[in-house]
Amino acid sequence: MDIVKFAVTRRQTLMFLGAQMGSSLWPAQADESSDIAIQPYFADVNRALDALAKLGAPVADSDAQRIAALTRQGDTAALAATEKILERYTVARLTIGTDGTGRVAFGGTQRLLVEQGWRMFLVRIENRSARDDSVLFASETGTPGDMETDGRPWHMAQRAYLDDRLYKGPLIEKMWITSELYDSTPVIRWGTEVHAIPLSGIPVEYRVVQIFSRDAGRRVADFGLYVLPKSGVDSGKSSHQQFDFECLPSRTVTLSVIDVDGRGCMASFIIKDKFNRIYPPQAMRIAPDMYFHAQIYRGDGETVRLPDGEYNIESKRGPEYLSHVENVIIDAEHTRIGVKLERWIDPSKWGWYSGDTHIHAAGCAHYQIPTEGVSPETMIRHMRGEALTIGDALNWSPSWYYQKQFFSAHTQSPPANLEHSELQQANSVSLQPTPTPEDSESILRYDVEVSGFPSSHAGHLVLLRLKEQDYPGTKLIEDWPSWNLPILQWAKSQGAVAGYAHCGWGMVVDSTDLPNYEIPPMDGNGTQEAIVDVTHGYVDFLSGCDGLAVAELNAWYHMLNCGFRMAMIGETDFPCATGERVGVGRSYVRLDHRPVNDAGYEAWVQGLKEGKLYCGDGRSHFLDVKVQGRRSGERDVALHAAQTVTVVALVAARLEPMPTPDTESIRTSPYIWNIEKARIGTSREVPVELLVNGQPADQTTLYADGTPRTIEFKVPVHRSSWVALRILPSAHTHPVFVTVADKPIRASKRSARWCRTCVDKVWEVKSPFMREGERPAAAEAFDHARNVYEKIMAECEIE
Amino acid sequence: MRRQIFSIAILALSPAWSGASDHKQEVDVTAPIRITINPESRVSVALVGPLPPVARCGMATQFQVSIVNQGFLTAPLEANPTGDAPAGVTVFIQPDPLKGVAHETRKLPIKLTKPGLTDLTITFKAHNEIPDLGGRDRIHLLIQCHI
Numbered sequence: 001m002d003i004v005k006f007a008v009t010r011r012q013t014l015m016f017l018g019a020q021m022g023s024s025l026w027p028a029q030a031d032e033s034s035d036i037a038i039q040p041y042f043a044d045v046n047r048a049l050d051a052l053a054k055l056g057a058p059v060a061d062s063d064a065q066r067i068a069a070l071t072r073q074g075d076t077a078a079l080a081a082t083e084k085i086l087e088r089y090t091v092a093r094l095t096i097g098t099d100g101t102g103r104v105a106f107g108g109t110q111r112l113l114v115e116q117g118w119r120m121f122l123v124r125i126e127n128r129s130a131r132d133d134s135v136l137f138a139s140e141t142g143t144p145g146d147m148e149t150d151g152r153p154w155h156m157a158q159r160a161y162l163d164d165r166l167y168k169g170p171l172i173e174k175m176w177i178t179s180e181l182y183d184s185t186p187v188i189r190w191g192t193e194v195h196a197i198p199l200s201g202i203p204v205e206y207r208v209v210q211i212f213s214r215d216a217g218r219r220v221a222d223f224g225l226y227v228l229p230k231s232g233v234d235s236g237k238s239s240h241q242q243f244d245f246e247c248l249p250s251r252t253v254t255l256s257v258i259d260v261d262g263r264g265c266m267a268s269f270i271i272k273d274k275f276n277r278i279y280p281p282q283a284m285r286i287a288p289d290m291y292f293h294a295q296i297y298r299g300d301g302e303t304v305r306l307p308d309g310e311y312n313i314e315s316k317r318g319p320e321y322l323s324h325v326e327n328v329i330i331d332a333e334h335t336r337i338g339v340k341l342e343r344w345i346d347p348s349k350w351g352w353y354s355g356d357t358h359i360h361a362a363g364c365a366h367y368q369i370p371t372e373g374v375s376p377e378t379m380i381r382h383m384r385g386e387a388l389t390i391g392d393a394l395n396w397s398p399s400w401y402y403q404k405q406f407f408s409a410h411t412q413s414p415p416a417n418l419e420h421s422e423l424q425q426a427n428s429v430s431l432q433p434t435p436t437p438e439d440s441e442s443i444l445r446y447d448v449e450v451s452g453f454p455s456s457h458a459g460h461l462v463l464l465r466l467k468e469q470d471y472p473g474t475k476l477i478e479d480w481p482s483w484n485l486p487i488l489q490w491a492k493s494q495g496a497v498a499g500y501a502h503c504g505w506g507m508v509v510d511s512t513d514l515p516n517y518e519i520p521p522m523d524g525n526g527t528q529e530a531i532v533d534v535t536h537g538y539v540d541f542l543s544g545c546d547g548l549a550v551a552e553l554n555a556w557y558h559m560l561n562c563g564f565r566m567a568m569i570g571e572t573d574f575p576c577a578t579g580e581r582v583g584v585g586r587s588y589v590r591l592d593h594r595p596v597n598d599a600g601y602e603a604w605v606q607g608l609k610e611g612k613l614y615c616g617d618g619r620s621h622f623l624d625v626k627v628q629g630r631r632s633g634e635r636d637v638a639l640h641a642a643q644t645v646t647v648v649a650l651v652a653a654r655l656e657p658m659p660t661p662d663t664e665s666i667r668t669s670p671y672i673w674n675i676e677k678a679r680i681g682t683s684r685e686v687p688v689e690l691l692v693n694g695q696p697a698d699q700t701t702l703y704a705d706g707t708p709r710t711i712e713f714k715v716p717v718h719r720s721s722w723v724a725l726r727i728l729p730s731a732h733t734h735p736v737f738v739t740v741a742d743k744p745i746r747a748s749k750r751s752a753r754w755c756r757t758c759v760d761k762v763w764e765v766k767s768p769f770m771r772e773g774e775r776p777a778a779a780e781a782f783d784h785a786r787n788v789y790e791k792i793m794a795e796c797e798i799e
Numbered sequence: 800m801r802r803q804i805f806s807i808a809i810l811a812l813s814p815a816w817s818g819a820s821d822h823k824q825e826v827d828v829t830a831p832i833r834i835t836i837n838p839e840s841r842v843s844v845a846l847v848g849p850l851p852p853v854a855r856c857g858m859a860t861q862f863q864v865s866i867v868n869q870g871f872l873t874a875p876l877e878a879n880p881t882g883d884a885p886a887g888v889t890v891f892i893q894p895d896p897l898k899g900v901a902h903e904t905r906k907l908p909i910k911l912t913k914p915g916l917t918d919l920t921i922t923f924k925a926h927n928e929i930p931d932l933g934g935r936d937r938i939h940l941l942i943q944c945h946i
Contacts, residue, residue, distance in 0.1 A: 037915055037916045039885050039915075039916070039917060039918060040916045040917065040918035040941060042883075043882070043883075043918030043919075043920065043939075044918060046882065046883075047920075047939065050934075054934070071883065072883075200918075200941045201916075201941065202916060202918075202941065292932065292933060363837075363838075363839075364837070364839060364841060364932065365932050365933060396838065397838050397869075398837070398838070451838045451839060452837075452838030452869060452870075456838060456870070456871060457871030457899060460838075460839075502839075505840065505927075505928065506874070508927035521873075521874065521896075522873075523872065523873040523874035523896055523926075524840060524872065524873075524874060524925075524927070524928060525838075525839070525840060525870060525871070525872075547929070548927075551927075573839070575932065576839040576841060576932075577839075577929055578929075578932070579932045579933075671929050765873060768899075769871055769899060
């Protein structure tokens with residue numbers, strides 16, 4: 001998101017005062033629509049509406065629907081009708097004359113601001129002569145950040161100026177407002193970079209201006225319009241207008257957040273007013289509130305600032321809780337919001353504890369300014385708000401050298417304090433972090449994703465439980481190996497648990513069968529080299545639930561069919577694969593006790609490695625699965641000869657009672673696991689499938705109202721096999737392994753052949769990226785994998 | 800034969816990993832459209848230069864696209880008109896896979912058939928990869944063709 005920084009000093013402003021013109025001399029020309037090209041006009045209008053929505057200030061639903069219909073109508077009458085609607089959202093009408101003279105007039109919206117909040121308005125720009133200037137429109141009240149003295153940029157030596165010695169209090173008192181044009185472009189003017197809007201050349205276009213008020217009450221501010229010719233020689237012309245605003249007061253509202261057992265805890269809140277505007281405004285959030293989230297995370301006793309009014313408060317706490325929407329009034333008598341959370345399932349009652357092993361505190365959607373990502377104090381707040389027990393914040397190439405400071409080879413569960421309190425203070429955040437009794441139930445550990453490194457072409461490694469985060473002999477990312485096996489060997493030598501991230505990337509084929517035998521293109525950063533490394537014994541898991549299920553599971557099934565035992569674990573890759581929240585994809589590990597501190601994390605990760613887990617979206621749960629009385633991660637079921645085995649499972653899943661527009665939009669999105677994609681028609685049922693060696697062996701339907709139900713299958717096992725359950729794409733168990741006559745699993749010659757062919761494909765696509773000096777060792781490792789798969793192929797009894 | 804293909808590929812691509820820190824030197828600064836593929840294969844795009852003169856209606860205008868590939872991605876790049884795409888607009892991008900090297904340049908031919916201003920939104924993504932978050936995967940072009 002580009003944000004306008006209006007860096008024009010007061011002296012520079014005075015240089016252009018001579019061109020100031022009163023806006024009242026130029027009446028609006030909304031009816032002159034006949035010369036406006038229809039398609040570009042509506043394309044521009046819809047972009048402006050999208051921007052408003054993205055900033056948490058959408059136009060009313062009825063207006064959005066009307067404009068959508070008018071867009072389809074696409075004629076002059078539709079344009080005129082649209083102009084009338086948009087006028088209600090327009091704060092200023094800017095007119096650019098044929099000579100580049102700008103004029104400012106009032107728009108038709110109520111000029112309401114809110115104390116300590118941002119409001120978004122449309123700005124209408126009329127440019128009948130198709131000029132290609134850039135325009136700058138902003139409040140001319142200075143801000144504390146603009147209080148630099150003239151000339152300072154041209155002096156190298158540190159020197160105090162007269163202005164520096166002055167008491168700034170009276171100046172700051174006047175700095176009650178600031179504004180920003182959304183989606184602007186940097187332009188060099190007056191020797192500095194200003195963020196302006198390049199005119200597109202169409203007669204009428206709309207942009208979004210965001211206006212922040214520090215104060216409450218009636219306030220007045222000057223706004224300036226600067227027209228900056230493209231040539232860059234002419235300094236341009238300006239116009240000014242005084243705008244009066246009514247600034248609604250806000251209040252400190254305290255949240256009471258109570259868990260099902262009566263303890264205070266952290267939860268997620270989406271706060272919207274009756275116009276669907278989101279609070280606090282997303283546009284200017286800094287950590288711990290994320291600009292790319294609608295929600296904020298607050299604990300019991302913490303606060304949020306809201307103006308008087310009516311709000312819808314949506315509270316939730318991850319997929320194990322029910323979402324609750326409450327309409328509240330905020331005024332002098334009502335400054336407290338009470339939320340009593342309600343769970344539909346608590347897997348910990350059956351010994352299952354959740355974790356997300358792939359979250360990032362920097363990179364992708366995170367900002368780089370004012371800090372390179374966020375701190376553990378922010379990440380732990382988000383984890384607690386999603387009721388996530390374990391979180392692995394993975395350091396990776398973006399902000400690697402900054403975020404490395406948070407790696408300690410130990411777990412942490414810090415207070416959810418504000419990072420960089422001076423920035424929070426500057427942003428007038430009133431939040432005072434307050435501990436809750438449940439804080440210690442979330443554990444954060446920093447580890448590494450090998451992404452953006454020389455070996456990343458071969459698949460991204462997730463390295464958990466590291467003692468050291470720098471590969472031996474390296475100082476820079478560029479020094480690391482250019483293929484993965486040496487990194488896995490180093491990681492495992494220090495006791496790490498290691499595997500491949502977003503395992504479906506590069507593994508997508510045309511077939512939607514599972515398993516299928518098409519050879520993937522290996523053109524991404526998923527499972528790829530895992531197919532080789534597993535034959536060397538260095539792959540503990542593939543990590544998925546954040547991509548296409550077929551692409552993620554197919555290679556896993558084939559490798560299991562070859563007798564390799566690795567886990568499929570759940571991850572979010574937050575905020576890259578999705579920025580929705582942490583814990584979108586997750587693993588549940590079975591433990592005797594709730595994991596706390598280093599020992600708890602050790603036990604949880606060890607459980608992953610040993611296969612005491614199921615993975616998914618947290619909306620389906622395999623609470624107890626036994627094959628011939630044996631759970632996954634326990635000893636194999638050992639049969640002397642082929643026989644029928646009994647599979648008994650306690651399973652719970654929860655769908656919304658009926659499909660809704662929101663649930664339907666989930667179903668049409670191809671990526672990310674979600675139980676809505678498993679819904680059978682419009683029913684409230686999902687299929688539970690029994691797998692033997694990756695092939696569906698039986699199926700039943702489960703009523704997904706959240707109630708745990710027992711299901712039972714009987715299935716013949718003819719040879720050594722793996723047996724698992726799935727609700728696709730919502731949850732998948734780890735296999736229970738069944739041996740017959742003490743033989744290893746050699747379930748499918750076709751699976752072994754698929755893996756063998758994939759080794760060649762990975763070499764074909766990935767070896768060119770390996771350093772020449774490392775390629776001989778890699779070639780040897782790949783040859784080993786070829787030999788292993790050929791041997792397994794020969795050992796398989798069936799095709 | 801396969802060995803020959805490998806040899807050619809190795810010659811062409813060997814510097815790829817080492818070029819990660821040299822993107823600035825290699826980027827085609829004359830291309831008006833710049834695509835950045837981050838290490839997680841997210842595609843973002845920006846207009847960074849003046850657009851080429853437009854062609855006659857019915858003829859394609861070639862837009863140069865420079866690609867900074869930090870993800871070693873070798874999937875095909877896709878470009879599609881988004882939203883209510885104007886009638887008679889054709890957007891095409893080379894379908895062959897990216898080379899995975901730190902920088903390469905592609906052509907993006909756009910053909911208009913109707914005269915008059917056309918506002919076109921084009922979204923880019925890598926084949927079978929998750930789109931970018933936050934709408935950074937699209938550009939807006941205001942173009943017109945001549946009769």
